[in-house]
Amino acid sequence: MSKLVVVGQGYVGLPMAIRAAEAGFEVVGVDVHGRTVDDLNNGQSHIDDVSDAELKRALSTGYRASVDPSSISEADVVVVCVPTPLSGDGGPDLKAVVASAETIGSFLSAGTLCVLESTTYPGTTEEVFEPLVNRGRYTVGEDLFIAFSPERIDPGNKKYGVRNTPKVVGGMTQACTNRARDFYAQFVDTVVPAAGCKEAEMAKLLENTFRHVNIALVNEMVRFCNELDIDLWNAIDCAESKPFGFMAFRPGPGVGGHCIPIDPSYLSHRVKAKLGYAFRMVELAEEINHAAPDYVASRARDFLNDAGLAVNGASVLLVGVSYKPNISDRRESPADPLALRLASWGAKISYHDPLVPEWSPSGGIGSLQSVADVSEVAASSDLTIVLQEHASIDFESLAESAKRILDTKAALPRAGHIARL
Numbered sequence: 001m002s003k004l005v006v007v008g009q010g011y012v013g014l015p016m017a018i019r020a021a022e023a024g025f026e027v028v029g030v031d032v033h034g035r036t037v038d039d040l041n042n043g044q045s046h047i048d049d050v051s052d053a054e055l056k057r058a059l060s061t062g063y064r065a066s067v068d069p070s071s072i073s074e075a076d077v078v079v080v081c082v083p084t085p086l087s088g089d090g091g092p093d094l095k096a097v098v099a100s101a102e103t104i105g106s107f108l109s110a111g112t113l114c115v116l117e118s119t120t121y122p123g124t125t126e127e128v129f130e131p132l133v134n135r136g137r138y139t140v141g142e143d144l145f146i147a148f149s150p151e152r153i154d155p156g157n158k159k160y161g162v163r164n165t166p167k168v169v170g171g172m173t174q175a176c177t178n179r180a181r182d183f184y185a186q187f188v189d190t191v192v193p194a195a196g197c198k199e200a201e202m203a204k205l206l207e208n209t210f211r212h213v214n215i216a217l218v219n220e221m222v223r224f225c226n227e228l229d230i231d232l233w234n235a236i237d238c239a240e241s242k243p244f245g246f247m248a249f250r251p252g253p254g255v256g257g258h259c260i261p262i263d264p265s266y267l268s269h270r271v272k273a274k275l276g277y278a279f280r281m282v283e284l285a286e287e288i289n290h291a292a293p294d295y296v297a298s299r300a301r302d303f304l305n306d307a308g309l310a311v312n313g314a315s316v317l318l319v320g321v322s323y324k325p326n327i328s329d330r331r332e333s334p335a336d337p338l339a340l341r342l343a344s345w346g347a348k349i350s351y352h353d354p355l356v357p358e359w360s361p362s363g364g365i366g367s368l369q370s371v372a373d374v375s376e377v378a379a380s381s382d383l384t385i386v387l388q389e390h391a392s393i394d395f396e397s398l399a400e401s402a403k404r405i406l407d408t409k410a411a412l413p414r415a416g417h418i419a420r421l
């Protein structure tokens with residue numbers, strides 16, 4: 001049985017480790033967070049995409065979690081899925097990647113395939129990861145195999161998971177690419193070889209920059225469409241009927257999560273640092289998407305004003321505070337800056353999110369608890385703002401009972417008391 005170590009057991013590393021265990025690998029999921037490791041070994045998953053039942057099944061076949069990385073010395077393959085948050089200067093904070101690479105370097109044995117999956121700027125695998133892993137001991141492509149494979153997981157997506165999402169792999173040499181391809185092909189249907197590590201790293205940043213820029217496009221258009229009384233959602237539906245050359249993106253309260261608001265910055269930071277000029281598309285998209293929550297706040301203010309109400313003292317109910325539908329992840333959620341802006345104007349904030357029982361937006365709002373009966377609270381709130389379309393929310397009953405709704409996701413049909421963004 002092939003031995004796999006997955007370093008980092010979060011949103012990316014845990015599903016990958018579980019799918020590999022299902023495919024017959026003996027897997028150790030290494031994580032520095034002792035509590036996470038204990039919970040995993042007790043069959044408690046902290047990730048929406050891995051159920052407790054799946055985890056327990058994997059524990060009884062080939063998976064275990066550990067804080068001890070020494071199993072790397074016997075591994076055939078080591079995959080790194082640790083966080084790469086934004087650092088103070090706008091590039092990726094590579095501390096966890098560096099720490100993982102140093103740890104692998106301490107236990108590495110000849111012949112191992114080491115794959116970096118953490119999102120980062122092109123050049124990281126060859127310039128940062130490989131030297132720390134290798135320490136000059138092995139010849140890459142002969143007795144050590146190094147590759148980058150971008151993670152494309154879409155948390156909460158029921159249609160595309162680890163198996164049926166094609167996986168790009170780019171190695172430092174052709175032999176490295178081949179090794180990585182053969183590894184992933186055991187539990188992923190389609191593996192796409194890249195020309196090298198940098199191309200695989202760039203593919204990920206291109207995908208997320210594409211999304212970021214196109215979301216910014218509609219988030220900018222929604223402002224003037226509102227003023228020109230044009231239904232942008234309907235225009236997008238119409239445009240989507242074109243079977244080629246168009247992909248629909250829809251407006252919303254802003255971008256969130258660990259990828260879209262952050263990854264394109266790695267690229268613009270790298271371009272600026274290496275070449276001295278700006279990646280203007282990304283900078284513009286950042287400006288527009290970053291301003292989206294403030295735009296929602298100004299529309300809420302106008303909506304209340306039209307009803308003769310001030311934001312100051314108004315009760316505002318936010319519906320859905322995670323960054324995307326049907327998941328509990330709140331990282332970089334636009335709900336936070338929106339709540340802070342409204343609270344700074346004197347609004348009294350409450351929220352409903354069936355997936356987020358407690359929420360503490362920073363900035364003096366304090367800790368909030370999700371209200372149990374969304375329709376009842378909407379009936380007594382001056383304004384309800386729909387931010388996410390979780391499938392478990394009864395929008396029909398919400399529309400019936402709410403005094404007024406600002407709908408940022410086109411979750412509800414338009415009505416006198418329901419305004420779209």
Ligand SMILES: NC(=O)c1ccc[n+]([C@@H]2O[C@H](COP(=O)([O-])OP(=O)(O)OC[C@H]3O[C@@H](n4cnc5c(N)ncnc54)[C@H](O)[C@@H]3O)[C@@H](O)[C@H]2O)c1
Pocket residue numbers: 007008009010011012013030031032033036081082083084096097099100117118119120151152153154155258259
């Ligand atoms: N979450 C997503 O949807 C997503 C999608 C595509 C790519 N990515 C990328 O994948 C990478 C991982 O993201 P994530 O969402 O899984 O992060 P996460 O925060 O959910 O999980 C990371 C895990 O790594 C552990 N960790 C940190 N440093 C470690 C170390 N030195 N050794 C061992 N474990 C360590 C943490 O304790 C945590 O459990 C990031 O680069 C991210 O940008 C994430």
